Amino acid sequence: xxxxxxxxxxxxxxxxxxxxxxxxxxxxxxxxxxxxxxxxxxxxxxxxxxxxxxxxxxxxxxxxxxxxxxxxxxxxxxxxxxxxxxxxxxxxxxxxxxxxxxxxxxxxxxxxxxxxxxxxxxxxxxxxxxxxxxxxxxxxxxxxxxxxxxxxxxxxxxxxxxxxxxxxxxxxxxxxxxxxxxxxxxxxxxxxxxxxxxxxxxxxxxxxxxxxxxxxxxxxxxxxxxxxxxxxxxxxxxxxxxxxxxxxxxxxxxxxxxxxxxxxxxxxxxxxxxxxxxxxxxxxxxxxxxxxxxxxxxxxxxxxxxxxxxxxxxxxxxxxxxxxxxxxxxxxxxxxxxxxxxxx
Numbered sequence: 435x436x437x438x439x440x441x442x443x444x445x446x447x448x449x450x451x452x453x454x455x456x457x458x459x460x461x462x463x464x465x466x467x468x469x470x471x472x473x474x475x476x477x478x479x480x481x482x483x484x485x486x487x488x489x490x491x492x493x494x495x496x497x498x499x500x501x502x503x504x505x506x507x508x509x510x511x512x513x514x515x516x517x518x519x520x521x522x523x524x525x526x527x528x529x530x531x532x533x534x535x536x537x538x539x540x541x542x543x544x545x546x547x548x549x550x551x552x553x554x555x556x557x558x559x560x561x562x563x564x565x566x567x568x569x570x571x572x573x574x575x576x577x578x579x580x581x582x583x584x585x586x587x588x589x590x591x592x593x594x595x596x597x598x599x600x601x602x603x604x605x606x607x608x609x610x611x612x613x614x615x616x617x618x619x620x621x622x623x624x625x626x627x628x629x630x631x632x633x634x635x636x637x638x639x640x641x642x643x644x645x646x647x648x649x650x651x652x653x654x655x656x657x658x659x660x661x662x663x664x665x666x667x668x669x670x671x672x673x674x675x676x677x678x679x680x681x682x683x684x685x686x687x688x689x690x691x692x693x694x695x696x697x698x699x700x701x702x703x704x705x706x707x708x709x710x711x712x713x714x715x716x717x718x719x720x721x722x723x724x725x726x727x728x729x730x731x732x733x734x735x736x737x738x739x740x741x742x743x744x745x746x747x748x749x750x751x752x753x754x755x756x757x758x759x760x761x762x763x764x765x766x767x768x769x770x771x772x773x774x775x776x777x778x
Contacts, residue, residue, distance in 0.1 A: 451587070454521030455676055458513040462506045466702060469503030472496045473706050500706060507702055510680065511582035512538055512570070518586025523593050529611040530593040536615045537589045537622040538582060542574035544626025549573065552630070564630065565637065575633055578695060579680035588625065589618050637682065647683065655719040678720050685717055697721060734760045 474480060476496040481488040487496075506513065515538035516531045523530035546555070554560040555573050567576040577584075593614050601609035608616060647654040661674050678684040684697035690707040694700050700717040704710040737756040744752055 450522055451518065451583075454518045454586070455514070457517040457521065458506065458510060461513065462510070462698075465503045465506035467503075468499045469507075469702055469706055472499030472501075472503055476500065504706065507699060510699075511577075511579055514579055514582035515585045515589070518583065519590040519593055522586075522590035523597075526593070526597050526611045526614070529597060529614050530590065533593060533615040533618040534586055534589045537585045537618040539570060539572075540619040540622040541577075541581070541585055541626040541629070542569045542572045544623045545574040545629050546572050548627055548630045549575070554630075564634075575630060577629065577633060577636075578682075579676055580636065581629070581633075583676075584625075585622060588621065592618055592621060647678075658720055684720055685714075687714060687717065 473496075475487055476493055481493075487493075512535065516534040519530035519534040520527050549555050549564065549566065554564055554566065561573075565576050566573055568574075569576065575581075596613050596617050597611050599609060599613045599617075600606075601613065647657060650657060658674070658678055665674055678696070679698035680696040682695045684695070685700060686693060686695045687700050687703075688694075689700060689703040690709060692703065694703040697717040697720040700714060701721060704713050704717075737760050741749060741753065741756055
């Protein structure tokens with residue numbers, strides 16, 4: 435009985451974890467629209483085809499859209515580290531989000547301490563072996579989305595455990611919600627000392643998944659799509675999607691002199707690169723092309739059917755809900771609103 439309860443609790447936790455991904459993913463979809471529109475309309479080919487767009491004011495607007503569109507891709511790990519404890523917290527959500535940022539910064543500072551003491555920083559070969567990059571201005575190991583998810587989960591657990599923690603009277607000021615970022619900095623600081631020791635094995639495992647999928651040829655996207663559909667009823671598909679879109683499991687490529695990992699990251703990096711002549715098929719194969727008929731026709735058609743099948747007195751009530759769901763689906767490729775529509 436206890437084993438069944440533990441399995442149920444873990445299942446519920448993984449479902450809740452998948453739902454927390456939607457906050458940064460929603461911003462990602464909007465940022466992608468800005469980046470796509472801005473970079474496309476400011477390209478030389480478009481300006482040659484449509485000369486009226488070669489206007490200083492318009493081009494400045496398009497360049498601004500491109501820059502703003504990069505926000506979700508440059509700071510995506512930070513957003514996951516903040517969004518996960520925010521979504522999992524039941525009380526004091528603002529404190530949980532703040533602690534998520536503190537934990538992510540503490541993790542990278544601690545990793546930097548280890549790499550500095552181990553004389554990795556400054557050694558080009560060693561830095562490449564460890565995958566050292568500048569994270570929030572800190573020379574640290576690029577743990578990507580997976581590292582941010584680990585931070586978010588740890589912070590969420592610490593928040594649940596300590597947000598009502600009482601300190602002795604002499605230290606009462608540091609008790610309660612204020613104690614959460616304090617314990618977060620200490621715990622993630624210790625975790626950061628362990629990451630350089632274990633991360634190469636995590637990275638090897640992720641690369642192994644990516645290699646297996648990429649070597650599967652046309653069956654790679656099929657395996658990914660099948661896994662996503664099988665996990666969808668349980669609400670766990672976001673975990674697989676995040677793994678393919680944002681980590682090495684979705685492939686690694688050099689784009690405009692930068693090493694980019696994750697199918698969606700590669701696509702947007704190529705989109706913002708001025709020298710890109712065509713998109714990489716190995717990356718775009720894991721995106722949403724096969725879903726476009728459902729996004730552009732199937733679900734809007736379902737919305738129209740829902741509207742016509744509703745009682746006449748209820749149509750005005752559901753119209754706004756259905757229209758917002760259609761817009762989110764067609765423009766952003768986000769189908770989650772339809773989960774709530776179908777359930778209700």
